[in-house]
Amino acid sequence: MHKHDLDLIAEYAGGNLRDDSVARALVESCDTCAAEFNAQQAVLAELRGVEPARLTQSERAQLHRDLWTDLRAQPASPSARPVPGWRNWVFGAAALMFVAVALVGVMNNISGGDAVSETFNEIGSGLNSGPTASDGDSADGEAGMESADTTTAAEEGSPQILGDEYAATPFLQIARQVRGGASSDDSEDFAYERFQLDCLEQSGLIDYELVGGFESITELLVAVHAGTDLAEAPVAFVEPESCIVVHTED
Amino acid sequence: MTTPPTDIELVGRVVSGDHEAFEAMMRQHEDRVFSVCLRIMGDRERALDSTQETFLTVFRKASQFKGDSALGTWIYRIAVNTCYDQLRRAKRRRTDPIPDYLDPVDPTAENAIDSAALRPEIRTALDELPKEFRTAIVLSDIEGMSMSEVSEVLGIPVGTVKSRVFRGRRLMAQRLGNHL
Numbered sequence: 001m002h003k004h005d006l007d008l009i010a011e012y013a014g015g016n017l018r019d020d021s022v023a024r025a026l027v028e029s030c031d032t033c034a035a036e037f038n039a040q041q042a043v044l045a046e047l048r049g050v051e052p053a054r055l056t057q058s059e060r061a062q063l064h065r066d067l068w069t070d071l072r073a074q075p076a077s078p079s080a081r082p083v084p085g086w087r088n089w090v091f092g093a094a095a096l097m098f099v100a101v102a103l104v105g106v107m108n109n110i111s112g113g114d115a116v117s118e119t120f121n122e123i124g125s126g127l128n129s130g131p132t133a134s135d136g137d138s139a140d141g142e143a144g145m146e147s148a149d150t151t152t153a154a155e156e157g158s159p160q161i162l163g164d165e166y167a168a169t170p171f172l173q174i175a176r177q178v179r180g181g182a183s184s185d186d187s188e189d190f191a192y193e194r195f196q197l198d199c200l201e202q203s204g205l206i207d208y209e210l211v212g213g214f215e216s217i218t219e220l221l222v223a224v225h226a227g228t229d230l231a232e233a234p235v236a237f238v239e240p241e242s243c244i245v246v247h248t249e250d
Numbered sequence: 251m252t253t254p255p256t257d258i259e260l261v262g263r264v265v266s267g268d269h270e271a272f273e274a275m276m277r278q279h280e281d282r283v284f285s286v287c288l289r290i291m292g293d294r295e296r297a298l299d300s301t302q303e304t305f306l307t308v309f310r311k312a313s314q315f316k317g318d319s320a321l322g323t324w325i326y327r328i329a330v331n332t333c334y335d336q337l338r339r340a341k342r343r344r345t346d347p348i349p350d351y352l353d354p355v356d357p358t359a360e361n362a363i364d365s366a367a368l369r370p371e372i373r374t375a376l377d378e379l380p381k382e383f384r385t386a387i388v389l390s391d392i393e394g395m396s397m398s399e400v401s402e403v404l405g406i407p408v409g410t411v412k413s414r415v416f417r418g419r420r421l422m423a424q425r426l427g428n429h430l
Contacts, residue, residue, distance in 0.1 A: 010416035016397075039423035040416070046372050047391035053285040059298055063280065064273075067302050071309060 004032045013040035169220070175235040175249035178211050178224055202243035205236055220246060257321035264312045276305055279322055282393065283329045289388035290333040292377050300336055304329040319402055326403045330385055337381060375422040383418030390415050 005026065012023035013036075026033040055063065200208055200223055208223040221238040224230065237247045255263070255271075263271035283304055288297035307328050315324055368376065376384055389400045390411070397415070401408045 006420070007412065007416055010419065011412070036420070040419050043419040043422045043426070044391060046369070047387065048394075050368055050392055052282065052393060053288045053297075054281045055284050055298075055301075059284075059294070060280070063284075063298060063302055063305075064276070067276075067305055070302075070306055 004030065004036070006033075006036050009033050009036045010040045013037050014044060169237070169247070171235075171237060171247045171249055174222065174237075178222060178235050179231050179233065199238060199243040203236070203238050203245050205238070205245065208236055211235075257315075258317045261312050261315045261317075261321065264309065272309060275308070275321070279325050280305070282322070283325060286326060286329050286388060286393060287333055289376070289392055290330070290381065290385055291336065292373075296336065296340070300329065300333050303336070304332045307332060323399065323402045326389070327405065330389075330403060333385075334381065371426055372422075375425040378425065379418050379421060383414045383421065386411055386414035387418045387422075391419075 005023075008017075008023050009026065011017050012020050012027070017023060027037045028034075199221060200206075200210065205223055207226055209226045211222045211224055223236045223238060225233040225236075228234075235249045236245050238244070239246050260271055260275055264275060280301065284297055284301045287300040287304070288294060291297045291300055304325070308325055311328070315321065319327075367373075376387070379387070385404065386400060389395045389403060390397065395403070397408050397411050400411045400415075404411065
């Protein structure tokens with residue numbers, strides 16, 4: 001039995017192959033390949049038959065009117081944007097607050113003190129750009145910064161937080177909601193689709209299952225260790241493109 | 251006969267405050283930006299908001315355009331990121347079909363809406379895709395961009411674009427079943 005090269009079949013269905021002889025032979029000789037070809041073509045036929053959307057006259061007029069209303073409030077040239085003096089004060093104060101909160105968190109870590117608030121955990125996650133001090137009590141919110149150990153089956157070590165877009169993710173908050181059984185009507189980010197299950201396998205999260213019914217703000221896959229008490233189950237966050245575990249909450 | 255300005259020249263005029271240049275840039279790209287936003291956001295009202303926000307960002311960041319890519323590519327990248335931002339901020343709710351409203355004084359409204367309409371089943375299947383897959387399919391299969399163009403807009407490798415498009419179509423086919 002040959003390996004079903006579904007991507008090759010998909011390229012063939014899209015008319016993107018210079019030499020389609022191999023793909024054509026697969027489609028003609030293999031039911032699975034033929035089914036993939038038919039499915040890809042059927043969806044393509046629907047989508048390619050749609051005309052690109054255009055603005056109606058009234059929409060166009062509204063767009064220009066509202067846009068120029070906003071732009072008139074801006075400086076004449078985008079390169080000459082005076083920053084109002086009060087904004088400097090606000091940014092400066094915000095920066096000082098971050099520094100102060102970070103210092104409090106570090107001191108709490110060192111002293112083993114308690115009660116750094118959940119607020120800090122959420123803000124602190126924005127400061128995370130790499131490994132942070134491991135914190136076994138993060139689930140109880142007693143320590144400062146979130147734990148950031150990867151728990152892939154293959155290795156333990158520094159987490160691989162990919163890109164700045166995850167730096168501000170409130171992992172602890174999401175993990176708590178998962179353990180609390182929070183659910184949402186919008187489960188489209190966590191449909192139990194084959195490719196997401198494959199991704200868990202690739203991540204080494206063999207005993208994990210995808211969380212369903214949770215409204216994600218992270219665009220990460222969220223998985224919880226199956227077979228353990230949900231209230232204490234480790235929660236893993238997986239980057240869906242690379243299938244790398246970005247963060248875990250124990 | 252004057253030659254049309256290059257992308258860099260046009261953006262340079264925008265940066266120096268030439269509002270007519272910005273109007274020209276908008277007229278050239280607003281329909282396609284709106285089309286992309288509509289397919290990602292799911293309804294015309296939110297697409298219009300995203301389109302407006304896109305061009306506000308284009309205006310604010312015009313000085314950052316260096317001509318490394320085509321101006322359209324740069325603008326569509328801003329449009330996609332704007333839509334993603336708005337999807338993150340918006341409260342999730344089931345998307346409604348394209349509204350039937352017809353501006354009685356806008357004779358183009360009915361044609362503009364109908365010709366761009368997706369069958370409800372297709373619309374639903376597209377809306378249910380993860381947004382990364384939906385965006386790749388919108389740009390590739392509906393807007394007709396090549397895989398390399400989509401790769402430039404999204405800032406991801408061509409292989410990743412193909413993976414998202416092919417998987418997205420596969421998911422849609424599974425969901426649509428007999429509706430195809």
